[in-house]
Amino acid sequence: MSAAHDDHHHGPAKGISRWLFTTNHKDIGSLYLWFSFAMFLLGGTFAMVIRAELFQPGLQLVDPNFFNQMTTMHGLIMVFGAVMPAFVGLANWMIPMMIGAPDMALPRMNNWSFWILPFAFAMLSSTLLMESGAPNFGWTFYAPLSTTYAPSSVTFFIFAVHIMGASSIMGAINIIATVLNMRAPGMTLMKMPLFVWTWLITAYLLIAVMPVLAGVVTMMLFDIHFGTSFFNAAGGGDPVLFQHVFWFFGHPEVYIMILPAFGVVSAIIPTFARKRLFGYDSMVYATASIAFLSFIVWAHHMFTVGMPIAGELFFMYATMLIAVPTGVKVFNWVATMFRGSMTFETPMLFAIAFVVLFTMGGFTGLMLAITPADFQYHDTYFVVAHFHYVLVPGAVFSIMAAAYYWLPKWTGYMYDERLGKLHFWLSFIGVNVLFFPQHFLGLAGMPRRIPDYALQFADFNWISSIGGFLFGASQLILLFVVIKCIKGGKKATDQVWEGAQGLEWTVASPAPYHTFATPPDPKLIHDQ
Amino acid sequence: MASVGSHENYYVPEQTKLPFFASIGLVFMVYGLGAALNDMKAAESATASTWISLFGFTLLSFIIFQWFSTVIRENHAGMNSDQLKRSYVWGMAWFIFSEVMFFAAFFGALYYVRSFAVPWLGGEGDKGISGDMLWPEFSAVWPVIENPNSAIFTNPHEALNVHEWTVAFFAKFLPFWNTLILITSSVTVHFAHTALKAENRKGLIQWLAVTVALGVIFLFLQAFEYIEAYGHYGLTLDSGIYGSTFFLLTGFHGFHVTLGTFILAVMLIRAIKGHFKPDDHFGFEAASWYWHFVDVVWVGLFIFVYLL
Numbered sequence: 001m002s003a004a005h006d007d008h009h010h011g012p013a014k015g016i017s018r019w020l021f022t023t024n025h026k027d028i029g030s031l032y033l034w035f036s037f038a039m040f041l042l043g044g045t046f047a048m049v050i051r052a053e054l055f056q057p058g059l060q061l062v063d064p065n066f067f068n069q070m071t072t073m074h075g076l077i078m079v080f081g082a083v084m085p086a087f088v089g090l091a092n093w094m095i096p097m098m099i100g101a102p103d104m105a106l107p108r109m110n111n112w113s114f115w116i117l118p119f120a121f122a123m124l125s126s127t128l129l130m131e132s133g134a135p136n137f138g139w140t141f142y143a144p145l146s147t148t149y150a151p152s153s154v155t156f157f158i159f160a161v162h163i164m165g166a167s168s169i170m171g172a173i174n175i176i177a178t179v180l181n182m183r184a185p186g187m188t189l190m191k192m193p194l195f196v197w198t199w200l201i202t203a204y205l206l207i208a209v210m211p212v213l214a215g216v217v218t219m220m221l222f223d224i225h226f227g228t229s230f231f232n233a234a235g236g237g238d239p240v241l242f243q244h245v246f247w248f249f250g251h252p253e254v255y256i257m258i259l260p261a262f263g264v265v266s267a268i269i270p271t272f273a274r275k276r277l278f279g280y281d282s283m284v285y286a287t288a289s290i291a292f293l294s295f296i297v298w299a300h301h302m303f304t305v306g307m308p309i310a311g312e313l314f315f316m317y318a319t320m321l322i323a324v325p326t327g328v329k330v331f332n333w334v335a336t337m338f339r340g341s342m343t344f345e346t347p348m349l350f351a352i353a354f355v356v357l358f359t360m361g362g363f364t365g366l367m368l369a370i371t372p373a374d375f376q377y378h379d380t381y382f383v384v385a386h387f388h389y390v391l392v393p394g395a396v397f398s399i400m401a402a403a404y405y406w407l408p409k410w411t412g413y414m415y416d417e418r419l420g421k422l423h424f425w426l427s428f429i430g431v432n433v434l435f436f437p438q439h440f441l442g443l444a445g446m447p448r449r450i451p452d453y454a455l456q457f458a459d460f461n462w463i464s465s466i467g468g469f470l471f472g473a474s475q476l477i478l479l480f481v482v483i484k485c486i487k488g489g490k491k492a493t494d495q496v497w498e499g500a501q502g503l504e505w506t507v508a509s510p511a512p513y514h515t516f517a518t519p520p521d522p523k524l525i526h527d528q
Numbered sequence: 529m530a531s532v533g534s535h536e537n538y539y540v541p542e543q544t545k546l547p548f549f550a551s552i553g554l555v556f557m558v559y560g561l562g563a564a565l566n567d568m569k570a571a572e573s574a575t576a577s578t579w580i581s582l583f584g585f586t587l588l589s590f591i592i593f594q595w596f597s598t599v600i601r602e603n604h605a606g607m608n609s610d611q612l613k614r615s616y617v618w619g620m621a622w623f624i625f626s627e628v629m630f631f632a633a634f635f636g637a638l639y640y641v642r643s644f645a646v647p648w649l650g651g652e653g654d655k656g657i658s659g660d661m662l663w664p665e666f667s668a669v670w671p672v673i674e675n676p677n678s679a680i681f682t683n684p685h686e687a688l689n690v691h692e693w694t695v696a697f698f699a700k701f702l703p704f705w706n707t708l709i710l711i712t713s714s715v716t717v718h719f720a721h722t723a724l725k726a727e728n729r730k731g732l733i734q735w736l737a738v739t740v741a742l743g744v745i746f747l748f749l750q751a752f753e754y755i756e757a758y759g760h761y762g763l764t765l766d767s768g769i770y771g772s773t774f775f776l777l778t779g780f781h782g783f784h785v786t787l788g789t790f791i792l793a794v795m796l797i798r799a800i801k802g803h804f805k806p807d808d809h810f811g812f813e814a815a816s817w818y819w820h821f822v823d824v825v826w827v828g829l830f831i832f833v834y835l836l
């Protein structure tokens with residue numbers, strides 16, 4: 001490391017070493033996004049196997065144990081490999097530019113946070129090739145399925161979780177340090193774009209709960225290899241203890257996957273409605289309230305384990321409270337669009353679909369929060385439909401919206417709007433055909449995580465699988481659009497979108513390798 | 529990293545090979561460890577996997593050493609801006625918060641087991657019915673000495689907690705002395721800090737040496753207690769939930785004390801080499817924060833594992 005730098009040497013390094021050894025937030029953001037997309041395709045392939053097997057009743061393509069490996073790996077890869085890294089990638093790319101900082105606060109650690117992931121997921125995926133097969137106990141890995149009855153590959157699963165957790169914690173620390181310490185003069189907290197706010201709160205959630213996940217897999221490791229009895233009642237432990245510790249992590253985790261999505265949508269809707277975001281302050285407070293509530297609702301995932309009635313009631317009411325700040329947000333997005341000069345470019349289409357379909361997923365969440373009703377819905381396809389509605393047309397749509405929204409800033413070229421719209425409509429139709437019938441399946445009693453089902457479920461499963469294949473295939477359009485946009489196209493202006501506000505639109509398109517080496521003019525920082 | 533040269537606020541992150549190779553070290557370490565554990569469980573030779581793990585550990589340790597050396601060298605060269613220094617402070621503070629949450633998981637497990645799981649197994653209340661059906665003779669007392677199924681989980685002979693509230697008992701109660709040792713060490717590391725700020729190099733070195741020594745004594749006593757637990761008390765990892773919670777809580781704490789002592793020892797070497805200035809010594813301060821944190825965890829442990 002030499003202290004002497006000269007203005008001419010600030011471009012990226014040549015060749016592969018640019019990507020392996022980079023400390024540049026934009027490079028690392030791109031790495032995260034590409035990694036996430038690769039994992040999205042891998043996890044998506046597993047989902048295609050699941051939908052293919054469920055296309056007809058009976059056992060057709062895979063044996064039940066492998067089917068279980070597919071549901072498990074699909075969940076793990078999508079949650080930890082696709083959705084979370086995508087948002088970290090967006091944070092890396094956008095947060096420094098949005099707050100007028102030259103880079104992330106701790107660039108070397110930033111590189112480490114990323115480069116742990118490919119190795120962690122290589123280790124996790126390699127379990128598919130092991131003699132014991134991959135983990136087959138569901139992404140929630142409930143004990144004793146994941147301890148007493150687990151395949152031996154569970155050990156590698158545990159260590160993969162440990163190191164990807166370390167990666168997440170380092171990434172989150174970096175984001176907090178960046179937001180709290182690197183803001184340009186004049187960028188007060190209440191002037192930060194909402195995406196920065198939601199990520200600040202998300203990072204806090206990550207640091208609070210990833211260690212708890214590390215704790216619970218550590219208890220598993222000791223139960224499996226060192227004879228402890230945390231999750232074994234014969235030794236005075238309790239399998240339900242696993243569920244409590246897991247969901248203490250798991251519930252904040254689902255908000256980790258949605259809060260940054262709220263930030264993305266809050267950036268896009270004002271741009272294409274050509275209005276300021278309605279109720280900025282209330283958005284910030286609502287996000288903070290959701291984060292707080294996320295810590296006290298975990299047991300709504302376990303209403304049927306036999307908790308005392310007081311627990312059932314507390315977790316039911318606390319869960320329903322979340323509807324209040326979430327409602328504030330949905331109201332604000334709608335109010336932002338109200339009487340706006342709206343146009344419907346691809347990012348806006350994804351953002352509007354997000355608002356509608358995420359809200360639907362939220363409403364089924366309310367249904368599930370009602371304890372006595374949950375006794376019926378628990379572990380059925382209704383739950384599958386619910387969380388896929390919030391995660392696919394929710395989190396994933398917001399990531400796609402973000403990709404289309406910022407691609408011109410990243411590449412310097414406009415993406416192909418016609419292909420983008422095609423991608424949107426096929427995804428929109430595909431995702432609804434895929435998941436909407438699953439509500440009916442669940443209400444009719446079809447359990448989740450099974451390779452075969454009773455005949456009366458055949459029609460809806462057939463429809464759902466068709467939707468799945470359509471949705472899966474449509475994602476190749478996204479890949480094509482992104483590559484095409486990197487290769488060239490119509491030159492993007494610096495402003496890109498007529499109604500866009502914020503510091504990232506004041507720099508050139510494509511954004512230079514280093515931005516805000518000196519702080520931006522405070523006059524460029526707007527009230528929200 | 530943050531090089532403030534002639535440009536005001538100019539910030540040029542350089543390329544670095546450290547993190548990529550640290551990731552390789554990390555993955556070899558955990559892959560080898562996982563393979564070794566699986567080999568041992570399958571009663572196969574774990575030699576190869578152990579070597580893989582050791583290779584990863586060595587590589588990771590080497591990289592981390594290089595990494596910290598680089599950071600220290602850059603700071604000595606005056607390359608670190610005030611802003612970067614604040615980032616390190618935030619980074620350490622939030623890292624400690626993550627450690628707090630790691631321990632919270634184990635404390636949470638302890639509370640859950642003591643307040644709910646064990647009483648229900650003993651047949652208490654509405655939720656006691658399955659405990660009554662499965663193990664009617666099990667009665668809920670903490671510490672659990674008679675396990676629900678002692679054929680699988682061998683009963684310990686005796687518990688290690690405080691069962692007599694007399695001076696004579698505490699005088700011979702090793703964890704009590706360990707508590708005193710750790711609290712004292714928190715004070716001595718603070719004296720070292722005060723000496724550093726007063727530009728008293730000798731005081732810094734002496735108080736830091738005392739702190740490291742106290743850490744080492746604590747670890748020796750803790751090892752002695754473990755030997756006693758396994759030898760005399762029959763309290764082991766596989767002796768039921770009391771042993772499970774006892775060893776994981778005290779074990780992870782002990783691991784953190786080991787790490788903390790090592791870090792403080794590094795700080796001692798750096799102090800002897802003349803590092804740290806009264807107004808610029810965050811490496812030392814971070815180490816002392818970590819040490820205070822480890823202390824606070826012990827106080828929690830002493831109260832909830834030994835006293836109550």
